[in-house]
Amino acid sequence: MLRSKTCGELRLSDANTTVTLAGWVQTTRDKGGVLWIDLRDRYGITQLLLEDGQTAPELFTTARSLGREFVVQATGTVIERKSKNPNIPTGEIELKVTALTVLNPAKLPPFLIDDDTDGGDDLRMKYRYLDLRRNPVRRNLELRHRMAQQTRIYMDGQGFIEVETPVLIKSTPEGARDFVVPSRMNPGEFYALPQSPQTFKQLLMVSGFDRYYQIVKCFRDEDLRADRQPEFTQIDCEMSFVEQEDVLNMFEGLVRHLFKSVKGIDLAEVPRMTYADAMKLYGSDKPDTRFDMKFVELKGTFDTVDLTSGKGFGVFDSAELVVGINAPGCAHYTRKQMDELTDWVKRPQIGAKGLIYVRYNEDGTLKSSVDKFYSEEDLQKWAVQFGAKPGDLMLIISGDSNKARKQLNELRLEMGNRLGLRDPNVFSTLWVLDFPLLEYGEEEARWFAMHHPFTSPKPEDIPLLESDLGAVRANAYDLVINGTEVGGGSIRIFNRDLQARMFSILGFSDEEAKSQFGFLMDAFEYGAPPHGGLAFGFDRLCSLFGGSDSIRDFIAFPKNNSGRDVMIDSPSEISDKQLDELKIATTVPAK
Amino acid sequence: MLRSKTCGELRLSDANTTVTLAGWVQTTRDKGGVLWIDLRDRYGITQLLLEDGQTAPELFTTARSLGREFVVQATGTVIERKSKNPNIPTGEIELKVTALTVLNPAKLPPFLIDDDTDGGDDLRMKYRYLDLRRNPVRRNLELRHRMAQQTRIYMDGQGFIEVETPVLIKSTPEGARDFVVPSRMNPGEFYALPQSPQTFKQLLMVSGFDRYYQIVKCFRDEDLRADRQPEFTQIDCEMSFVEQEDVLNMFEGLVRHLFKSVKGIDLAEVPRMTYADAMKLYGSDKPDTRFDMKFVELKGTFDTVDLTSGKGFGVFDSAELVVGINAPGCAHYTRKQMDELTDWVKRPQIGAKGLIYVRYNEDGTLKSSVDKFYSEEDLQKWAVQFGAKPGDLMLIISGDSNKARKQLNELRLEMGNRLGLRDPNVFSTLWVLDFPLLEYGEEEARWFAMHHPFTSPKPEDIPLLESDLGAVRANAYDLVINGTEVGGGSIRIFNRDLQARMFSILGFSDEEAKSQFGFLMDAFEYGAPPHGGLAFGFDRLCSLFGGSDSIRDFIAFPKNNSGRDVMIDSPSEISDKQLDELKIATTVPAK
Incomplete structure (x- = not known):
């Protein structure tokens, strides 16, 4: 290692030891023959000291040449500081430098690498790798890491198996717009990127996996409203031999575990409200109950x-x-x-x-x-x-x-x-239950699945499928925190005939249903267990835990509102050779 | 829950308790007025018992109607078995059934759901959800889950942060062929799916994340040789302020941890060999040293x-x-x-x-x-x-x-x-070191990076870049187990000029290098630390641990050699509406 210690770990008990640190120059102060350097890494900041008459002159020359964000390696003796800094864990010591090497110089960054930066949004997106150096941004991603860790600890503890489902799947017409991927080996055909692993997780239940989860990337080619991302991450879960109550309890447990382990908050029992009541009392299916x-x-x-x-x-x-x-x-x-x-x-x-x-x-x-x-x-x-x-x-x-x-x-x-009633550090949770199964699209003059076509109607409402589609309630549920839907799911249909009936209501011909979802309906005939599940929006959950409205702040390399990554300049044109190999052409007029 | 216990947990100590199980009918035996049913779930098999004169006649009728793979729920009393089965953990008890419900009937499966199946490859791929019910296949995926868990435990313990890097990135000409994704919002432009998160993990080092890892899907549009998959999973890692020795030690530690925790094997120290010696002594850069x-x-x-x-x-x-x-x-x-x-x-x-x-x-x-x-x-x-x-x-x-x-x-x-010297249950590991930096492509008449363009030459060989390109050794290393390369990595270039020189050697014009990798070269100018890393092929590592040659057996939903998922029938044609929205056309002649 090019260091023996990090910049966050030295204490008074390390005094008189010789150590080597490496990191970034945060600031330098040069005053009356004494030169201090704040050296920064992910773990903290340590003060380096050079003193006239005590430090070799050539080290002074090197030290005086350092600019902000230079990467340096410093060896020296840990000593007690004369004036201590109680605000940082290393504030009782400093490093009396005996060797100093510039590992890499740095140009002046285009904005201040500081908690409060002077960089605008566009500039910080273009130099995202510099924005990620700032403490608040790095802390967001550390929070995200802890959220993922704790999610896995809880799910593993409950006997869930993480199974990776494929990213190259099949385009289906229902739901949002798919991103597609032309297949070179199968010219004229396309894969689609998953909007969720919905059908695969249901197949895993048919396979007897019993409890499945995955923290997984999903994709939607939608017009990007503020704070939507074309690729996003879900905590995706499914369980067999369960009823709605079991799913609610299991994932209320997850949310409680996350609040406790990540934020130290003992969450009260999550209250429940029907969709009808939520609409009547709040005019919204995701009321802010703070x-x-x-x-x-x-x-x-x-x-x-x-x-x-x-x-x-x-x-x-x-x-x-x-x-x-x-x-x-x-x-x-x-x-x-x-x-x-x-x-x-x-x-x-x-x-x-x-x-x-x-x-x-x-x-x-x-x-x-x-x-x-x-x-x-x-x-x-x-x-x-x-x-x-x-x-x-x-x-x-x-x-x-x-x-x-x-x-x-x-x-x-x-x-x-x-009225200041929406404090991001106060958390109010709510289960919203009994969603309608279907909603009518006036424009398209047909019924749409309110959640998705695999959601089960309440058994007692199944007769209404023949008489009053709008009145059929689903075994579907959303978890709402502070007015944001952070998760949603349902008990699924696991019977071929009911699934076929559902597709028919949604306007699929028998042939379309078969070509798109035949594999799932077939699977239901080979011994499908009752099952249900839930998916959490992981980016959103992280931003809520971080007390932020913006999911972008919790994604390492987000895209802007045009779906562009301005740092790497993507998407971009590809070569004619690539297009030829894929047997596709763009139909955009040449500029 | 539709069950109070699983099919794997009842023991003699549970005798005389009333429980409810749910699962799949493995077999039924009907003999002399006694009917036994083996009920299966992920956790095991429990024997159900119905006896003439003791069990209500209508339960017999239901029980006799059961076929293989029916999904049933059974309630009853746990009793000691007369003839015990020492081969299964539940072999001392059986369940005397008092209630029996068919949750879902099942058609006769197209092949035997058994450790030894009569189903051919194609049939099992088409009905993958049934193949996944078989113990050996399910166990493979359980192994994979444990491998991922233990990887995370080790990496978390070493202070690595898991950061998700984007899936929709930019197409670059170097390396294998990219899968591309047309952008609807940016007509005529394409995203690419990552062959690895290489540049992003390097940027995270520039950002000061210090230690990064991710278990991540990667994509290569290559002609599929046997046992290659278009999407595959990597354990991807990067560290700052390290030299080659540090990276080797860190990941030797990971491999040792995995062998110990997953297989109970105390792995000996991993021997090291130069590329030159490997070629001389084995004619291969991935020798089988068993x-x-x-x-x-x-x-x-x-x-x-x-x-x-x-x-x-x-x-x-x-x-x-x-x-x-x-x-x-x-x-x-x-x-x-x-x-x-x-x-x-x-x-x-x-x-x-x-x-x-x-x-x-x-x-x-x-x-x-x-x-x-x-x-x-x-x-x-x-x-x-x-x-x-x-x-x-x-x-x-x-x-x-x-x-x-x-x-x-x-x-x-x-x-x-x-000679029987390649026992899949014997493990021999090897670090192969000092790979050549470059190899000459006769056909293209130019130099190619043996690993990738970001690999650092050995400092002492840098002068050879001006005189003898073929003699330049890289700070690159592969981990080989049983003749399979399971991981590889390098110390990276972190200096703009050296990176630019490298691109020039690889035949990039200045403009091409800038348009493709300008963001990375820019990043090197703003304080990039020395860094290096490694990536393991996770599918391959799992198959090795599972004693199998086939990575497909360790992927839940693999694709065949034509890149097709025959279960969901993907890839497939998409609608003209989709093509129009994406401003692309296929150039395949209509069939």
């Missing part, structure tokens, strides 16, 4: 007593749903603030037509933006419904049920932000 | 005293090299056997022109196929050179040095097979 502010209906679809109609306010009279939230302690909002909030919900991304408010003043009076139509007595009834107290502000949206709920969900999250 | 039979030269290039020329035998007189092996105890080979062996080396795959032999008879006389040219005294000198004893057989090949060595290597391995 704060309350549940939806309150003044007129609606769930047996709500109508407290709004017939008072001459046409907007509410014609609305399918009148629904609001009570923002605690916000009665002080000024007219200007209300106008700004109204504009916020009217932005195209939210799309509300307007925002009605009722201020519950500290003196007990009520003041609303619809005083023209509703008496103080009416508003009092609303306040009771909202459970509002003096000092609160009720915010009400109306219209089509689905749209109004979505809009109010956005407003609720925004109010949570404004 | 047996001796080293090459002996009678005339050659390595200061060998010429014992063959000038006796009128033109074949040897004109040969660059006359080299042989001594096959111990083979003097009894008949003329017929010798003819057959001669034919064997003359096959096109080996390509020898002929085979000369010298029989060292038990009575001390020598008899050769070139008695016409060489006296007994000549042959005696040869025998001394060979270290032959009475009863041995010397086998000699001559010709061009490289060809003769390759041919004799094949013959040596064949003789090892014939």
Whole structure:
């Protein structure tokens, strides 16, 4: 080794020993004939010392030539520091240098390698290898490593076997768009990269593997919204001879283990809520339950007593749903603030037509933006419904049920932000259960699987497959943490006929179903056990644990929003020879 | 859970408890009013018992309807067996059935689900999910899982961080053929799948990660020789501030840990040999050192005293090299056997022109196929050179040095097979060191990197880059076990100028080098530490540990020699819509 110790391990007990360190020059200070160098590696920082009259002059010459990020090797004697630095573990000692070698010089980095850097996003992506030197970024990847380690410890302990499933598989039309790979040996044919190992893990259950997991790369060729990546990592799991309850318990156990082992947090039992309740109470299937502010209906679809109609306010009279939230302690909002909030919900991304408010003043009076139509007595009834107290502000949206709920969900999250109720270091978990099996795509005029085509309907709802497709509930479940879906899964269909029926509902011809998924349906005829499973979004889980909104910060070499790796400049054109060998041509007009 | 116990865990101490099992019907035996069912799962086999007069008649009806591989759930009481089966851990008990449910019936499998199956390769590949049910195949994948676990335990313990590197990267011309992925968002451009994470792991060293590893899928679009797979798995590692000796010690430690923890074998220290010696003594850079039979030269290039020329035998007189092996105890080979062996080396795959032999008879006389040219005294000198004893057989090949060595290597391995010296349960390891940096491609009339373009020349050989490219040795090393290269690596170049020189030697223009690897050369200018690493072929390592020649047996869902997954029927044609979106067309004439 070019070192005998790392830059993070020397202590006062090492005093008077001779050691060799290697690392990067973080800073140099040259003052009154004394020169200090902070030498950095992954493990820490150690101070090097050179003193006039004590250190050989040629070492001074070398040391004075060092710039930031030079890679050097230093040998010397560990001594006690005169002025100690209590902020770092090596702060009691320094290294009195007797030999100093430049292993590699460094150009001035294009941005500061420091916790707070002056580099913009684009520059840091282009020089990702330098950004990765910064402590916060490196710590994110160390966290990711610990998350993976602890996941494996838990899964191994529960008897799961990690099995690698193939990356070169087959393109299927259902779900998101596939990345494809032309096959040179089979001209005109393509592999696809997996969006998940779904069918393979089900086959492993048919094979009797009983408990499977894998931390695995998956791929989706989707238009990249902020913070989506074309390649992402899943913790993918499947179990045989289980019911929904077993899967929930197993993976609640995993999440609890991760919180305890990685963050030292004893997680409370994960509460459960049906999809229907989540939509009614939060307007979302992934509610942020770090704060309350549940939806309150003044007129609606769930047996709500109508407290709004017939008072001459046409907007509410014609609305399918009148629904609001009570923002605690916000009665002080000024007219200007209300106008700004109204504009916020009217932005195209939210799309509300307007925002009605009722201020519950500290003196007990009520003041609303619809005083023209509703008496103080009416508003009092609303306040009771909202459970509002003096000092609160009720915010009400109306219209089509689905749209109004979505809009109010956005407003609720925004109010949570404004009220500081969404602390990234507070964790609130939730199982959302009983998802609909199917959802109707108006545009395509057909039914789609809400999770995927392999999800089992609830046995008691199977008759509804013949009468009311929208009412069929699935044995499907999502794990939500802080308003983010971090995992989801289901009990699977394991019967050929039911699987065929499902494909038929989704608009597959018998032939299409057979050519795409015949192998799976065949497998169901050779002794398939009941099975179910779950997959966690590993990048997202890591970012949540790291208290960050950005999954990119937890991926070593992420791609930008155009799917480009700007560091290596990929994707790129390939040679005509490659195209010829693959028997493909691009149809892009020459530039 | 649909079971309270697995089929592998019940013991006599569980007698009189009521349990529920679930699994697959292995066999049923119906004899004299008693019916036994062997119920199988991943964990073992438990015998179920139904008895006339004791078991409800409707259970008999269900039990008699069961076929092989039916999935059933059985509840009952654990009782002591009358006739115990000492061959299985559950052999002391059986389950007296009180409830029996068919969870899923099964069609008759297309081949026997048994340790010895009657299914041919093709059938077993098509129904891979059934083949995976067989104990030997499942055990292979369990071995693989343990190998991965133990690898991680060792690497984690040595302070390595697992970092995931991207799968969608950039196509580069050097090395094997890339699989490519058209980018929809960047029309006309392609990603490539990595042949290894080489440049990324080097960048992680530049980032200061110090010790990196990953168990990672890699891809090569090569013509598939037997037992090559287009996607394969590597244990990929890199370390900073190291010299060759450090890397060898670290990974010798890994191999020793794996042998100990997975196979219970205390591995001896791994011997070391230079590439030059390996070629001289075995004619191969991956010699099988389970047996001796080293090459002996009678005339050659390595200061060998010429014992063959000038006796009128033109074949040897004109040969660059006359080299042989001594096959111990083979003097009894008949003329017929010798003819057959001669034919064997003359096959096109080996390509020898002929085979000369010298029989060292038990009575001390020598008899050769070139008695016409060489006296007994000549042959005696040869025998001394060979270290032959009475009863041995010397086998000699001559010709061009490289060809003769390759041919004799094949013959040596064949003789090892014939003499039973290549026991798959005996393990012999070897580091091969000091590989040439470059090899000349006659066809392309240029130099190629023997390992890859990032391998560092030995510092003392750097001057030879200007004078004698073929003589430059690399800081490169391979780990060989039983004649198979299971891992290889090198100390890397970490200096921009040397890397640029290397690309230039390999025929890259400055522009090509910059466009393909500019990011890496740039990185070397911002403080790159000395670093090196190694990658193990994980599939191969598993197959070696499993005592098998076939890596396919250690991959859950392998592809065949045409790169096809015959189970899912991939690759396959994709839709015109997909091609249009990707802005590509196939140039294969319509069928």
